[in-house]
Amino acid sequence: xxxxxxxxxxxxxxxxxxxxxxxxxxxxxxxxxxxxxxxxxxxxxxxxxxxxxxxxxxxxxxxxxxxxxxxxxxxxxxxxxxxxxxxxxxxxxxxxxxxxxxxxxxxxxxxxxxxxxxxxxxxxxxxxxxxxxxxxxxxxxxxxxxxxxxxxxxxxxxxxxxxxxxxxxxxxxxxxxxxxxxxxxxxxxxxxxxxxxxxxxxxxxxxxxxxxxxxxxxxxxxxxxxxxxxxxxxxxxxxxxxxxxxxxxxxxxxxxxxxxxxxxxxxxxxxxxxxxxxxxxxxxxxxxxxxxxxxxxxxxxxxxxxxxxxxxxxxxxxxxxxxxxxxxxxxxxxxxxxxxxxxxxxxxxxxxxxxxxxxxxxxxxxxxxxxxxxxxxxxxxxxxxxxxxxxxxxxxxxxxxxxxx
Amino acid sequence: xxxxxxxxxxxxxxxxxxxxxxxxxxxxxxxxxxxxxxxxxxxxxxxxxxxxxxxxxxxxxxxxxxxxxxxxxxxxxxxxxxxxxxxxxxxxxxxxxxxxxxxxxxxxxxxxxxxxxxxxxxxxxxxxxxxxxxxxxxxxxxxxxxxxxxxxxxxxxxxxxxxxxxxxxxxxxxxxxxxxxxxxxxxxxxxxxxxxxxxxxxxxxxxxxxxxxxxxxxxxxxxxxxxxxxxxxxxxxxxxxxxxxxxxxxxxxxxxxxxxxxxxxxxxxxxxxxxxxxxxxxxxxxxxxxxxxxxxxxxxxxxxxxxxxxxxxxxxxxxxxxxxxxxxxxxxxxxxxxxxxxxxxxxxxxxxxxxxxxxxxxxxxxxxxxxxxxxxxxxxxxxxxxxxxxxxxxxxxxxxxxxxx
Numbered sequence: 130x131x132x133x134x135x136x137x138x139x140x141x142x143x144x145x146x147x148x149x150x151x152x153x154x155x156x157x158x159x160x161x162x163x164x165x166x167x168x169x170x171x172x173x174x175x176x177x178x179x180x181x182x183x184x185x186x187x188x189x190x191x192x193x194x195x196x197x198x199x200x201x202x203x204x205x206x207x208x209x210x211x212x213x214x215x216x217x218x219x220x221x222x223x224x225x226x227x228x229x230x231x232x233x234x235x236x237x238x239x240x241x242x243x244x245x246x247x248x249x250x251x252x253x254x255x256x257x258x259x260x261x262x263x264x265x266x267x268x269x270x271x272x273x274x275x276x277x278x279x280x281x282x283x284x285x286x287x288x289x290x291x292x293x294x295x296x297x298x299x300x301x302x303x304x305x306x307x308x309x310x311x312x313x314x315x316x317x318x319x320x321x322x323x324x325x326x327x328x329x330x331x332x333x334x335x336x337x338x339x340x341x342x343x344x345x346x347x348x349x350x351x352x353x354x355x356x357x358x359x360x361x362x363x364x365x366x367x368x369x370x371x372x373x374x375x376x377x378x379x380x381x382x383x384x385x386x387x388x389x390x391x392x393x394x395x396x397x398x399x400x401x402x403x404x405x406x407x408x409x410x411x412x413x414x415x416x417x418x419x420x421x422x423x424x425x426x427x428x429x430x431x432x433x434x435x436x437x438x439x440x441x442x443x444x445x446x447x448x449x450x451x452x453x454x455x456x457x458x459x460x461x462x463x464x465x466x467x468x469x470x471x472x473x474x475x476x477x478x479x480x481x482x483x484x485x486x487x488x489x490x491x492x493x494x495x496x497x498x499x500x501x502x503x504x505x506x507x508x509x510x511x512x513x514x515x516x517x518x519x520x521x522x523x524x525x526x527x528x529x530x531x532x533x534x
Numbered sequence: 535x536x537x538x539x540x541x542x543x544x545x546x547x548x549x550x551x552x553x554x555x556x557x558x559x560x561x562x563x564x565x566x567x568x569x570x571x572x573x574x575x576x577x578x579x580x581x582x583x584x585x586x587x588x589x590x591x592x593x594x595x596x597x598x599x600x601x602x603x604x605x606x607x608x609x610x611x612x613x614x615x616x617x618x619x620x621x622x623x624x625x626x627x628x629x630x631x632x633x634x635x636x637x638x639x640x641x642x643x644x645x646x647x648x649x650x651x652x653x654x655x656x657x658x659x660x661x662x663x664x665x666x667x668x669x670x671x672x673x674x675x676x677x678x679x680x681x682x683x684x685x686x687x688x689x690x691x692x693x694x695x696x697x698x699x700x701x702x703x704x705x706x707x708x709x710x711x712x713x714x715x716x717x718x719x720x721x722x723x724x725x726x727x728x729x730x731x732x733x734x735x736x737x738x739x740x741x742x743x744x745x746x747x748x749x750x751x752x753x754x755x756x757x758x759x760x761x762x763x764x765x766x767x768x769x770x771x772x773x774x775x776x777x778x779x780x781x782x783x784x785x786x787x788x789x790x791x792x793x794x795x796x797x798x799x800x801x802x803x804x805x806x807x808x809x810x811x812x813x814x815x816x817x818x819x820x821x822x823x824x825x826x827x828x829x830x831x832x833x834x835x836x837x838x839x840x841x842x843x844x845x846x847x848x849x850x851x852x853x854x855x856x857x858x859x860x861x862x863x864x865x866x867x868x869x870x871x872x873x874x875x876x877x878x879x880x881x882x883x884x885x886x887x888x889x890x891x892x893x894x895x896x897x898x899x900x901x902x903x904x905x906x907x908x909x910x911x912x913x914x915x916x917x918x919x920x921x922x923x924x925x926x927x928x929x930x931x932x933x934x935x936x937x938x939x
Contacts, residue, residue, distance in 0.1 A: 154677060158670070158674045158675075160853055257676075257815075257819065257821060258821055259664070259668040259821070262668070262672045263664040266667055266671070266842075266843060267664030267668070267839045268664060268835075269842050270552060270556070270560065270563075270836075270839045270841075270842060271662075272556055395803070395824065398803055411831075412662075412831030412834070412835055413662045413831065413832050413835050414826040414832060415826070416663055416664070416825035417822075417824035418822070419820075419823075420820060420821035420822065421821075426816075426818065427818050430817055430818050433675035434673065436675075437671075437674050441852075447846075448564075448565055
């Protein structure tokens with residue numbers, strides 16, 4: 130089987146490296162030899178072991194020997210157009226491109242089915258952690274109810290630095306950039322957009338109907354301070370950025386926000402660039418997947434697992450996908466009950482107290498005029514009403530959407 | 535697609551229940567309706583929603599409409615004979631029967647291939663946790679190096695009771711039996727045989743050659759005392775029963791034994807009846823799978839996922855399996871370096887001290903004449919030589935094969 134690679138960056142280079150070094154075991158597992166026939170990239174790679182580079186997409190599209198193409202260029206343009214044309218030409222496409230899957234997955238999966246080929250995207254969520262395939266294979270017998278987790282390694286690294294080493298958000302971000310864990314423009318990571326796209330893919334696949342990532346309420350970690358970390362610690366908890374989706378009777382909930390997790394929570398101990406994804410199903414209980422959520426070789430190995438799967442399923446469409454979304458299917462997350470955290474300056478007033486509320490105060494002069502509360506379970510609308518009512522006399526310093534045991 | 539179920543105990547009943555209650559989503563996922571045509575069991579179930587019981591295996595074997603059979607009877611006799619005849623008759627078999635897979639998997643997988651049908655066993659390890667399928671799909675692109683984990687819920691429950699609640703082994707076992715987590719005869723669980731079979735299956739599948747569970751060194755938890763738990767705690771560690779296998783240049787290592795894990799180890803926090811399985815691959819790093827390793831519905835859902843997979847792959851053999859084992863392939867685990875724990879009565883002698891050794895002592899009169907050591911990394915032969923040499927003057931109270939960060 131000959132394959133094409135579109136994009137020879139970190140992930141594409143990793144795919145090339147794995148195919149070159151693991152040729153024999155790949156052959157044993159897929160049943161035939163896999164060789165790279167063409168690599169599309171605008172740059173030159175004179176030192177690469179590969180000599181089959183092209184700058185013209187048509188070279189891959191029109192090569193009748195290429196049956197599978199790894200799209201690892203990222204972004205939606207021109208990846209969207211290229212992927213469409215490849216599928217229409219009867220070639221399978223495997224990808225790590227979460228942006229494209231989150232935006233155009235419905236159409237691309239339909240095109241793959243119509244042309245009896247495959248569009249697979251194991252690498253789009255969780256790097257090398259197998260999570261996409263279990264959702265349409267091993268876990269397919271379960272009525273899944275919830276998926277939530279730490280889906281972004283950059284923000285988890287930053288939060289870990291804040292929690293364990295007392296680094297400020299800015300210091301931790303700088304360190305992440307110096308270590309290559311964060312991009313120069315870290316917006317997509319720290320504001321939660323990356324987590325949001327992955328959440329949309331998980332929600333669409335697990336519950337069968339398209340969820341648009343643009344419509345998911347999304348909050349990142351740039352507002353989290355060392356004070357919040359300290360209050361959480363006093364509450365025997367840590368702060369993590371979570372992507373979450375849950376099935377309800379008449380639709381699904383999805384959201385991305387920082388969460389305060391009790392230290393006994395299985396996700397609380399997942400530090401640094403690691404990801405952890407919890408899947409809950411009726412009967413199944415909780416299953417968690419944990420591993421390095423990014424990095425060249427883990428992500429490349431996920432891409433390669435999809436290549437091997439398409440080779441094993443030549444001429445056969447693998448059933449996965451979701452139907453079109455519909456208005457009102459994504460439910461208003463403010464109606465989903467949960468516990469809320471808020472931190473206040475009390476400006477000389479007595480701290481709030483109320484039935485079912487945990488009130489947290491810290492020692493030290495700098496915290497003398499502050500307190501934080503964790504509410505009992507309520508909707509966000511009810512919590513907002515409290516902030517406008519009995520809590521309005523305090524100065525709100527920060528709030529966090531979710532507190533979980 | 536019509537299926538047969540052999541054995542209507544806890545798991546078989548769960549399979550029947552899931553098929554009845556999730557009919558629609560199963561149809562959506564597998565592409566066709568799945569109905570139970572025949573159930574083999576010697577008992578009567580007058581209250582079951584199913585009316586298709588039989589006491590005669592031939593009824594299933596000779597039903598031309600049955601394409602897949604779930605073998606959830608357990609044991610090797612008559613399951614081995616039945617499975618062979620079903621595969622030879624061109625029917626796929628899915629199973630939760632770890633004993634049969636560990637003993638006769640090589641032959642049964644070969645029979646499945648020869649007859650262009652499938653023999654799948656996701657439910658044999660980890661209950662509802664997807665671990666077997668990822669090894670031959672998502673993780674297939676990786677050169678795996680190590681798999682180890684907590685594979686038995688009963689022993690993990692007992693150890694958790696000892697660690698968290700100070701219950702003795704006997705008390706904890708009694709509690710496990712009362713809660714239905716342990717059988718009346720708990721030997722297979724507490725002596726590690728169940729973990730050992732699962733370890734053999736993982737080793738065979740991950741590294742491609744049969745490993746006989748009878749040849750894997752296997753030690754259970756019946757020798758673990760509250761004193762060991764206390765010394766481990768002082769060392770900031772917990773005791774867990776692990777099944778382990780690693781690839782080496784000229785073969786594989788495999789063993790089952792209690793291990794002392796630092797509390798920061800990802801497996802250290804896995805308590806009660808939960809299982810956790812770590813998979814390490816070149817490039818991939820560590821990936822962990824976590825969930826409820828037993829129970830009727832989780833295990834049944836794993837069986838059902840295999841049924842759905844065989845329905846999706848009708849007339850197509852799914853590539854998984856391993857080749858025959860060979861003499862010398864399973865390496866002597868005593869040559870595998872590791873750190874060892876041993877606890878001694880010192881009978882008035884000064885506690886041992888040595889380069890690279892951690893010496894642990896506990897407060898309290900009852901521990902005054904005791905100490906424990908954790909050795910630096912060495913082979914078990916070298917450690918045994920120490921026990922016979924410089925450590926021989928102390929009275930050995932217990933030793934534990936593995937200490938891991």
